[in-house]
Amino acid sequence: MANLLHDIQDVLLMGPGPSTVPEKVYKALAAPTIGHLDPYFITIMDEVKVQLQTMLGTKNRLTIPVSGTGSAGMETCFVNLIEPGDKVLILINGVFGMRMQDVATRLGASVDTLEFEWGTPVQLNAVKDKLAASTYKIVAVVHAETSTGVKNPVAEIGRLVAQNGALFLVDAVTSFGGIPVKVDEWGIDALYSGTQKCLSCPPGLAPLTFSPKALEALQARKTKVPNWYLDLTMITAYWEGNTRAYHHTAPINMIYALYQALDIILAEGQDTVFARHKAAHQQLVKGLESLGISMLVAPDYRLPMLNSVLIPDGVDEAKIRKNLLQKHRIEIGSGLGPLAGKIWRIGLMGHTAREESVNRLLCALQKEL
Numbered sequence: 001m002a003n004l005l006h007d008i009q010d011v012l013l014m015g016p017g018p019s020t021v022p023e024k025v026y027k028a029l030a031a032p033t034i035g036h037l038d039p040y041f042i043t044i045m046d047e048v049k050v051q052l053q054t055m056l057g058t059k060n061r062l063t064i065p066v067s068g069t070g071s072a073g074m075e076t077c078f079v080n081l082i083e084p085g086d087k088v089l090i091l092i093n094g095v096f097g098m099r100m101q102d103v104a105t106r107l108g109a110s111v112d113t114l115e116f117e118w119g120t121p122v123q124l125n126a127v128k129d130k131l132a133a134s135t136y137k138i139v140a141v142v143h144a145e146t147s148t149g150v151k152n153p154v155a156e157i158g159r160l161v162a163q164n165g166a167l168f169l170v171d172a173v174t175s176f177g178g179i180p181v182k183v184d185e186w187g188i189d190a191l192y193s194g195t196q197k198c199l200s201c202p203p204g205l206a207p208l209t210f211s212p213k214a215l216e217a218l219q220a221r222k223t224k225v226p227n228w229y230l231d232l233t234m235i236t237a238y239w240e241g242n243t244r245a246y247h248h249t250a251p252i253n254m255i256y257a258l259y260q261a262l263d264i265i266l267a268e269g270q271d272t273v274f275a276r277h278k279a280a281h282q283q284l285v286k287g288l289e290s291l292g293i294s295m296l297v298a299p300d301y302r303l304p305m306l307n308s309v310l311i312p313d314g315v316d317e318a319k320i321r322k323n324l325l326q327k328h329r330i331e332i333g334s335g336l337g338p339l340a341g342k343i344w345r346i347g348l349m350g351h352t353a354r355e356e357s358v359n360r361l362l363c364a365l366q367k368e369l
């Protein structure tokens with residue numbers, strides 16, 4: 001049987017993730033696999049922790065990549081912090097806020113939600129009123145809602161949560177690496193991300209950080225963490241200290257890839273990387289507008305790395321996506337949930353966020369429309 005890997009063609013990844021992976025990261029994946037307790041590998045793990053702390057703006061000791069995709073990061077945060085009956089407030093304005101609600105509910109939390117129209121941000125007044133009326137163990141929000149392209153005001157929500165005394169849990173899967181994420185400054189207690197968006201690494205790891213306050217909550221649990229694989233009380237024994245204890249075999253080559261991907265971003269400089277995302281986004285919006293295409297989200301709340309574009313009337317949206325992929329080797333994303341058939345999601349994430357990607361897409365779109 002022919003090996004299908006020989007025929008994979010390069011695609012310019014301009015969807016909601018994964019994003020284009022730089023050559024250096026592929027090379028890192030192909031470096032020799034060594035033992036997960038090899039001292040050389042442990043030094044690499046320690047450096048990855050420092051890279052993540054630097055990029056997330058945190059001194060949190062517990063800052064590691066969880067084995068698994070972004071959803072494993074979400075699950076890790078909730079499963080370690082929730083005990084049955086705990087009160088949790090989830091701010092929802094898209095698919096990933098809803099996923100948080102599902103995860104927290106399955107763990108037996110008493111879940112309250114505040115819902116906002118998809119395509120609009122979380123409203124601070126509503127959060128303030130809700131927090132004045134009740135105390136919560138956790139308040140959770142998605143920073144960059146990938147299903148809509150909306151940026152939520154995480155810093156401002158953090159200030160309100162601090163007054164309530166709750167733990168502040170943030171999804172930074174799509175935001176991390178493309179716009180500032182300041183864990184300590186914004187009062188974030190638990191945060192997770194993913195590798196395949198603005199970090200431009202293949203999917204497979206979920207960077208995560210827990211504040212000292214979140215660790216205290218973990219240590220104060222009356223019940224065991226109900227998931228063995230994601231139990232941070234055990235995982236930390238592998239990621240910390242002079243003697244490392246086996247928990248599960250680390251995805252060694254994925255950690256090489258993350259190490260390389262973070263190194264590329266830190267070498268370019270985070271501010272330069274953020275400016276590159278913004279410039280590509282502005283170029284895309286201008287180009288789309290000149291084709292008569294408008295954006296779903298109001299300018300102040302737009303994410304640079306995820307552009308929700310209203311599909312022009314009379315256009316067969318699936319056919320255009322298919323042609324972009326088959327004829328032009330460009331992937332863009334469709335809408336999810338209530339936005340299915342109404343928007344395309346154009347990603348400018350990480351390595352993809354460049355002038356040449358935008359030019360290639362605009363040119364192809366013009367032909368296909």
Ligand SMILES: Cc1ncc(COP(=O)(O)O)c(C=O)c1O
Pocket residue numbers: 016017069070071072074096142144145146147171173174194203
């Ligand atoms: C905001 C957000 N949270 C969570 C996830 C889940 O991540 P994964 O698909 O890597 O499990 C995604 C994936 O697109 C996301 O965009």
